[in-house]
Amino acid sequence: MPGSIRNRVAILGMGCTRFGERWDASDADLIVDAAYQAFKDAGIGPEEVQAAWVGTSTGRTGMTISEPLRLQYIPVTRVENACATASDAFRNACYSVAAGIYDMVLAIGIDKFKDSGISGLGDGGTPGPSHSMIAESTPPRSFAMLATTYFAKYGLSYEEGKHMIGRVSWKSHQNGMRNKNAHFQGNVTMDQIINAPMVSWPLGLFDCCGVSDGCAAAIITTPEIAKARKKDPVFVKALQIAMAPRDGNFTQNFDFLHVEATVRAAERAYEEAGIKNPREEISMAEVHDCFSITEAVTMEDLRFSPRGKVRDDIENGFFDLDGKLPVQLDGGLKCFGHPIGASGLRMLYEMYLHLQGRADELLNPGFPSRQLPNPKLGLTHNLGGAPDGCAIFVGIVGLEGA
Amino acid sequence: MAGIVSFGAYIPYYRLPRGVIGQMWGQPGGRGEKAVAGSDEDPVTMSVAAGLDCLKGIQTKTINALFMATTCSPYRERQCANIVANALDIPRASRNADFTNCLRAGTSAMLCALDAVKAGSLNKVLVTAADMRLGGAAGGDEQAFGDGSAALLFGNEKVAVEVEGSHTFSDDLCDFWRDGDDKFIRHWEDRFGREEGYLKIPAEAVEALLKKCNTAKGDIAKVCLYGANARVQATLGKKMGFKPEQLQNPLLDTVGDTGAALPLMILVAALEEAKPGDRILLVSYGNGSDAIMLRVTEEIKNLENRRGIKQHLNIKKTLNSYGRYLRWRDMISLAPAARPPAGAASMSAQWREHETAIPLYGVKCKQCGTPQLYLSQSSTRAHICLQCQARDDFEPYRFADKPGTVRSFSHDFLAGGIDPPATAAVVDFDGGGRGQFLMVDREPDECQVGMRVEMTFRQLRHTMGAHTYFWKCKPVRD
Known part of the structure; x- marks a missing residue:
């Protein structure tokens, strides 16, 4: 491998909602909760976020978060990689900092399943073209x-x-x-x-x-900024x-x-x-x-x-x-x-x-x-x-x- | 001389004792049991099953017509013979046709196949006949009707059963019928159909045929006589002047009245016991009667490895739940499923994939020799070898005819469906290659890693009025 991420980026703050059957909360409610926990933990305001990656299997586009958070025209990328979705959003956010393009980015993962009316994940079929000629598995x-x-x-x-x-x-x-x-x-x-x-x-x-509703977020920055702002990043x-x-x-x-x-x-x-x-x-x-x-x-x-x-x-x-x-x-x-x-x-x-x-x-x-x-x-x-x-x-x- | 080159049959795994039905309704149960198609079987799938049995050891690419007979076509408009031919890997240049709407459909298809082969316009014609007529709950038909199929291959070479002659009377005697909206058959008064129809018309056809063939009744080894009722069938046999031992068992106590398929199934049973030189008389009934005189040749000895009727009669499981039967036949309102409905099958994608998915073709890599299936939700055509990553350097490789061994399995209670649990198995095919398939005709307790399975063509889903078919596996039970 030509490069390694080891010690090249740090986590400045994180947030995570209560997971579960969140009949009380919409996806927007969960996003705002987790993101603002992370902002507070990192000691930053949303205006300091230069770019964001959102992982979601049910949302659509970067506006999944830019709308509820009213992010002001920053780049947001939507990531989907099944159960590795949030981690891959985090990975891409880390790479952008390691590459020196940004020094304060948000990675956030959100899904809200419990409004679907069923237990579990359905037939496990992936969206997109399907001939439906083979049996879907669960x-x-x-x-x-x-x-x-x-x-x-x-x-x-x-x-x-x-x-x-x-x-x-x-x-x-x-x-x-x-x-x-x-x-x-x-x-x-x-x-x-x-x-x-x-x-x-x-x-x-x-x-x-179980299948749950929930949201988690991380603020990623450079080692220098992290050490300047936090004692134990x-x-x-x-x-x-x-x-x-x-x-x-x-x-x-x-x-x-x-x-x-x-x-x-x-x-x-x-x-x-x-x-x-x-x-x-x-x-x-x-x-x-x-x-x-x-x-x-x-x-x-x-x-x-x-x-x-x-x-x-x-x-x-x-x-x-x-x-x-x-x-x-x-x-x-x-x-x-x-x-x-x-x-x-x-x-x-x-x-x-x-x-x-x-x-x-x-x-x-x-x-x-x-x-x-x-x-x-x-x-x-x-x-x-x-x-x-x-x-x-x-x-x-x-x-x-x- | 043109005639039957090969034969095969299929009887579904499950048998419902007539006593179980009688008990449900507080009626006397009839004698014996009836064969019951599984929840994912229909005349198309049963035709494929009989076809596979019939075509053992026969090169399907040489067949140039498939005639499918049934009174229970899953479609009013769409040629089912094409689906059967596609699954059996019969080439596209095949003159396929559906024969339907009449209990004589099976013998009508036989006679058309024979004439085409005799005339030289077709070389090999596969005739399949399958039926699964539905009897309304608590009625006589419910106990009488059974499910099953037979297949006969007609040709000019290596003829095992020659056709010496035939005679047909067509007669619009309407003793039972279904219109386009009827789920069940309607009957006119029994005595009319019996006295003016069944006990008269076949006898007339047989008399005319015997005269035509100049054959005496005593020269006939077996009479394969269709009948909806064992007692009346025996009466007709006697009335026609045949001895009881000349009458081939009409399968009514073991399989039931399989409609358009029954005459052919009785014939297959007779052929399994026949010796070269035997004369066999086949007689169907339904809006007339076909009588066909057959003579067995030495070639019959080469067809002994079919499961036919004899083996299929022994491959069975008693269905002791009338409720399960009602559920399979969509005869009862079930609690709504707490699952999302299945997505509609794509006609364009099915058409595009039909040369791989329906005959279950995978590929064999020409570089590394690895046989492999490619079954994804969007494609069934491989481009890159999973073993050596060579691109598009394959020869076609069929998996439908390969048995295999179960590598892993699970019984899925979450998936729902008509007959839960859904058993899925990872199958390692003999000779290489693997696939994951649903398993049918299995008892959950018998499933284990290492068990032997074979492929069976079944319904997969029904969306937007269209049936989707695919291969599943089932335990080998020889």
């Missing part, structure tokens, strides 16, 4: 394929496999409970998780994340996108046990950030847990767990909030929620809060602290699409010296 069906093969390959009985993926969701619920802005904050037992109604066999209701260490050729359903080479684009993006991100052993060096992560099995497989794809061994780490609490490598500290897609176009920035927000020691700003009263002691590097990961073909984002952020 997201749970596409990801259930990973669980079916994972159980078969590693000789897990249905009960063993269900317990493994159920434990993934249980952990996220434990984390989501502590977060006052999470979509799902209820206490859920392993029994409830394992015996929930089937959605797409072997995935039950609690193996699936968070620096970008790596930004990688890998786009699959979508051949998993058509070549027998694909094993339905991993997601190749995650492996590719992660290895490039580790190289960019100078990381050799992610299991030891990464302090925390927010990954794309659209379904419990996705998170399990992703742990192996990111080299957090050895191939075929994630079950041990899951069952031993390695990824719990008090484990060695906490994952989904805010509840993840599973519990914090999943407004597609906002999720990547929401993940980044959680890393940002922990790196600044501010995680308890979102603590539900009466719960023990959710702040990690002394984190150095946080990883975020999005998977847009399905295991057989997807857009993957892997990003790493950290403190200046990390």
Whole structure:
């Protein structure tokens, strides 16, 4: 790679709305809320923003934000890359600063699904030309394929496999409970998780994340400006996108046990950030847990767990909030929620809060602290699409010296 | 001599015991069971299924006509024979035609095919007959009617069944009918149809044919006699002077009255047992009668690997839910789905993709030899090899006739549809290549990684009054 983003841009401020079934809020309400949280956190006014990138899967053009924020004729680019949408908006915003074109930009992600009147995402079909000659899949069906093969390959009985993926969701619920802005904050037992109604066999209701409304935003600037205005800015260490050729359903080479684009993006991100052993060096992560099995497989794809061994780490609490490598500290897609176009920035927000020691700003009263002691590097990961073909984002952020 | 070169048949996987229907309505259930087409089957898909059985080992590019017979065409206007021919990979230069509106449609198509082959204007004609007439709830037809299909290939070479002669009486005796808006068949008084129609007209056709062929009744090995009712069918056989053992079982207890397809299905069953030299008499009924005299040749021995009627009778699953049957047939008002409606199928895109999607053609890379499908929502034509990235250097490669092994699967309860859950499977084809398909005719509990499946042509969706068809997979059950 001719260049690296490592330490070339910094995050000056961030904001994130409460995620969930926001019957009370329009997309404009959510955009203004998140953007003005970020402006306040960065200590700037909207007039200082020189350019913006908006990630959304439901909005249209840059006016998705320029209208509610009444931005005054600055350039705004609309980004869509499925579940990697917000992260890709952030990536492009970072590049514009690293290129020296701007030094104060906004990246924002927004989606509002809960006015659609249905649960889930519909048939998962992409808009655009379609002959409708092949069957559309649903997201749970596409990801259930990973669980079916994972159980078969590693000789897990249905009960063993269900317990493994159920434990993934249980952990996220434990984390989501502590977060006052999470979509799902209820206490859920392993029994409830394992015996929930089937959605797409072997995935039950609690193996699936919800679909939410929400918005998250970040202000990106140069290291110099960040250090001048803030004592502990968070620096970008790596930004990688890998786009699959979508051949998993058509070549027998694909094993339905991993997601190749995650492996590719992660290895490039580790190289960019100078990381050799992610299991030891990464302090925390927010990954794309659209379904419990996705998170399990992703742990192996990111080299957090050895191939075929994630079950041990899951069952031993390695990824719990008090484990060695906490994952989904805010509840993840599973519990914090999943407004597609906002999720990547929401993940980044959680890393940002922990790196600044501010995680308890979102603590539900009466719960023990959710702040990690002394984190150095946080990883975020999005998977847009399905295991057989997807857009993957892997990003790493950290403190200046990390 | 022109005649039948190959045969095949299809009976849907599900069988509804007549007792289950009777129990529902507090009526005596009839004898046996009826074959019930799945929620995604229709005469087009059943014609394809019988056609695939018939064309085993036969080069489809040599066929130059497809005649499809049914009284239950999914369209009033659109040639269904074209869809069947397209799915069976029969070339475009094919004189396709739909034969419909009459229970004799199957034998009418046979006679037209025979004459065309005899005259030399067509070399090979595939005749398919499929029906799935709907009986109104709690009526006699509901118990009587079954679903199924047969296919016969006519030609001049390697003839397995010669046609010695035929006789037709056309008679506008209207004992049952459906007008353009009727969902169900209307009947005139039973006794009129029986006494003046069924028990008279076929007998006249048979007498005329025997005289024409100078054949004695005792020289006939099997009589394949259409009948809507087993008792009346036996009465007619006796009245015509045939011994009970000469009458081929009319499939009414096992399959039901499959309308225009039934005479051909009974014939296929007879051919499965026939020896070279046997004479077989085929008799249809419906606004007249066709009687056809057939003679089996030595070539019949080369057609033993068909599933035909015999094997399909054993490939079955009892449907013990009358409710599920009503649901499949759109006979009951269901709770509205909490899902967005399916998008309309694009006619222009379907036309553009019809040479790949409908016969299920992928490609084989000439550079690296990798067989591959390309199935996306916007295109089914590959340009860049997924293995070696060579551009547009392929030969066509058909997947429809390849069995495969399930690599992964899921039962989707979210997708909705007429018969949930929707089972989807990743299929690794024998010889290379992979695709993800819906799986039908499966019990969720039997599905596992490594199970063997084959391809089946089914309805996919119905939007704007148009049916969309595509391939699905089903367990191999030989």
